[in-house]
Amino acid sequence: MFKPNSVIIYVKNIDISTDFYTKILKQNPIETYPEFAVFLLKDDFILGLQQADQITPRSPNYYGGFELSFSDVTKDKVDEIYSLWKKLNVKIELEPQMLDFGYTCVGNDPDGHRLRVCATDTSKFE
Template sequence: MTHPDFTILYVDNPPASTGFYKDLLGVDPVEASPTFALFILETGMKLGLWSRHTVEPKASMTGGGGEIAFRVENETKVDEIFAAWKARGIDMLQPPSTMDFGYTFTAVDPDHHRLRVYAFAG
């Protein structure tokens, strides 16, 4: 079975979104143009940012249709990242909270894609 290793987010302004994710992830894109950027992360995951205005076939949905999850080692790290992202002015949807699966918070990127940071319970 082939397993996915690449996520693409449709964005309104690829250069602005590239700057947001470069700062958030602490890595430079391996490819960047006015309509597309590609990040390769330490986990091996690839994250693409593609202009919603130029993607073919046309995308019927943009922003907020899913989320990227960032697993961290413990609740303290969740709180630290929450404080750091909030200080950067990143919009928050959910403050640090305990849920069925663990401790988490949810933020959004400039296109309203959800960003969840979590530590598993246990």
């Protein structure tokens, strides 16, 4: 069975993005290269950061069309992460609030990629 095991996002500045993700994930990358950094998100799943102007084949010139979702958290954890992001000056797109699918907030990384934290309410789907 085909199972994706990584997400790679293109960034304008690898150093700024690596520093940003180190702070919000509260962990260092497991590997770094001059134009690439790798973070272990969960078991066998990684987040890769790739300097956009150094990838082959060339990347598109569009940034920020991506959302990384952290949805295995509680409502209190959403508030805790939101508070951390505010202290780190993460650009907030959506303050914590209840939406149809759960309690959520959204921030942006330095390249405009969305970061959603969501305590998903699956009770109506059961």
